[in-house]
Amino acid sequence: xxxxxxxxxxxxxxxxxxxxxxxxxxxxxxxxxxxxxxxxxxxxxxxxxxxxxxxxxxxxxxxxxxxxxxxxxxxxxxxxxxxxxxxxxxxxxxxxxxxxxxxxxxxxxxxxxxxxxxxxxxxxxxxxxxxxxxxxxxxxxxxxxxxxxxxxxxxxxxxxxxxxxxxxxxxxxxxxxxxxxxxxxxxxxxxxxxxxxxxxxxxxxxxxxxxxxxxxxxxxxxxxxxxxxxxxxxxxxxxxxxxxxxxxxxxxxxxxxxxxxxxxxxxxxxxxxxxxxx
Numbered sequence: 001x002x003x004x005x006x007x008x009x010x011x012x013x014x015x016x017x018x019x020x021x022x023x024x025x026x027x028x029x030x031x032x033x034x035x036x037x038x039x040x041x042x043x044x045x046x047x048x049x050x051x052x053x054x055x056x057x058x059x060x061x062x063x064x065x066x067x068x069x070x071x072x073x074x075x076x077x078x079x080x081x082x083x084x085x086x087x088x089x090x091x092x093x094x095x096x097x098x099x100x101x102x103x104x105x106x107x108x109x110x111x112x113x114x115x116x117x118x119x120x121x122x123x124x125x126x127x128x129x130x131x132x133x134x135x136x137x138x139x140x141x142x143x144x145x146x147x148x149x150x151x152x153x154x155x156x157x158x159x160x161x162x163x164x165x166x167x168x169x170x171x172x173x174x175x176x177x178x179x180x181x182x183x184x185x186x187x188x189x190x191x192x193x194x195x196x197x198x199x200x201x202x203x204x205x206x207x208x209x210x211x212x213x214x215x216x217x218x219x220x221x222x223x224x225x226x227x228x229x230x231x232x233x234x235x236x237x238x239x240x241x242x243x244x245x246x247x248x249x250x251x252x253x254x255x256x257x258x259x260x261x262x263x264x265x266x267x268x269x270x271x272x273x274x275x276x277x278x
Contacts, residue, residue, distance in 0.1 A: 030060065030247070033062055079118075085136065095139055178191075202239065202244055209225045
């Protein structure tokens, strides 16, 4: 098997994207996913900058990972009330932010928008479940008119809840950005087993590793690929069995020289595993 290998790049107003793309090319990576939290970037000015950097480097952007405004806490205490579209107080504003992200993505020739939706209730009778699904239906209808796809970033919801939400939305332009560590970090599932539930919807990936939580208030810890509990070799094999031919996008949520070393190590492991799997 042979999937292309990419990397996630966090793009801020201070980021030299040309430099970041060159760095990815030097690491022999083939594409990137742009992670953008600052809505100021969703403008014609920054779209032109991105297009110029992409053209200068002949590099592919596979998707826009779109953030949103308001509070956010990556833990089990305040995460459910602050993350994604589930909290009703922030839902409408965040849908509007994701629409801006879609408009921006269209300007740079990208047809996939990714984000965390939040701690989706497992009870389909919950008002927050119905409200979140209604918001996502509205967003997916907006994206459909642009021939774009909405992708759930896995993590805060159990696999069956995510499947139920996709079915409830009812649009065909909905898929999953499968983060191989997040289901572990949030204590929601074994990521390999999760593919049995929602594998048919995986359209993009984050190749990442980590551990289950050991504190009821705090997420599990991220780890370099191959050093955690994700069993990424088996995941790559199973993705191939499911017919996944998309990018294996490496994400390492640290910075500096160690991040580069860990990304290169992940790249080499992915290459080795793909050779072994044939």
